[in-house]
Amino acid sequence: MNxxxxxxxxxxxxxxxxxxxxxQSKLGLVPNMVKALGNSTVAxxxxxxxxxxxxxxxxxxxxxxxxxxxxxxxxxxxxxxxAHTAISGSLKIPSEEITDARCGVAPDAKEQALLNxxxxxxxxxxxxxxxxxxxxxxxxxxxxxxxxxxxxxxxSIYTNYFNRLAQTENDFPAVxxxxxxxx
Numbered sequence: 001m002n003x004x005x006x007x008x009x010x011x012x013x014x015x016x017x018x019x020x021x022x023x024q025s026k027l028g029l030v031p032n033m034v035k036a037l038g039n040s041t042v043a044x045x046x047x048x049x050x051x052x053x054x055x056x057x058x059x060x061x062x063x064x065x066x067x068x069x070x071x072x073x074x075x076x077x078x079x080x081x082x083a084h085t086a087i088s089g090s091l092k093i094p095s096e097e098i099t100d101a102r103c104g105v106a107p108d109a110k111e112q113a114l115l116n117x118x119x120x121x122x123x124x125x126x127x128x129x130x131x132x133x134x135x136x137x138x139x140x141x142x143x144x145x146x147x148x149x150x151x152x153x154x155x156s157i158y159t160n161y162f163n164r165l166a167q168t169e170n171d172f173p174a175v176x177x178x179x180x181x182x183x
Contacts, residue, residue, distance in 0.1 A: 002036060002166060002167055002168060003166050004036045004165075004168075005036075005039065006032055007035050007036075007039055008035065009021075012038055013041060015041050019034075019045065019048060031083065031171055032079075032169050032170070033079060033083070033159065033162070033163055033166075033168050043162075047158065050151070054151055054152055054155055057144075057151070058145060058148060059145065059149070061091055062091055062097075064152055065087055065088045065091060065093065065101075066088075066093075066097070066098075066101035066106060066111065066115060067118045067153065068084040068087075068152070068155075068156050070102060070104055070115055071118065071153060071157065071160060072084055073102040073103070073178055074119070074122055075156075075161070077160035077161075077163050077164055078170060079163035079168045080156065080160050080163055082170055082173060083172045085098055085173075085175045086173060088101075099178060103178055104116070104119050109139060113136055113141055114145065114149055116132075117132070117149050118149050118152065121149065122153055
């Protein structure tokens with residue numbers, strides 16, 4: 001049950017209702033997370049602005065989704081995990097790659113380096129070691145990509161924490177637990 005009420009379009013402020021229409025036209029629905037954010041037009045505008053900016057970056061949509069999956073798994077956000085699994089499926093990312101991304105595994109070296117960097121940013125709260133930074137550089141990650149990975153991590157942390165705080169009722173299909181492999 002939601003801790004934060006969902007604001008439906010018919011009870012939303014005009015500016016929030018306008019934002020809902022934009023989300024509806026892009027996604028075909030207004031997810032419960034958006035309705036919970038609708039309690040604050042500023043929070044919803046901020047989220048949509050950051051999400052929109054991220055979508056214009058140089059990272060491939062599939063890589064952005066894999067970062068979101070990794071963070072949702074690490075932050076134990078069932079809402080985001082389900083949402084990004086559904087989005088990943090709509091992008092035609094193979095199911096095994098979706099599962100692997102949740103565990104921090106990517107199919108090629110460059111994408112693996114991007115996921116490793118995202119995990120390092122999360123684990124160290126941004127205080128990535130010189131050694132990890134050097135490994136990212138040696139993997140061919142540019143300054144632009146580093147900045148975008150950090151932004152993707154920040155957006156994911158925001159949505160993960162918000163949905164856990166709000167206990168947003170899930171409106172996406174359930175996913176199976178990820179069996180993390182230990183070395």
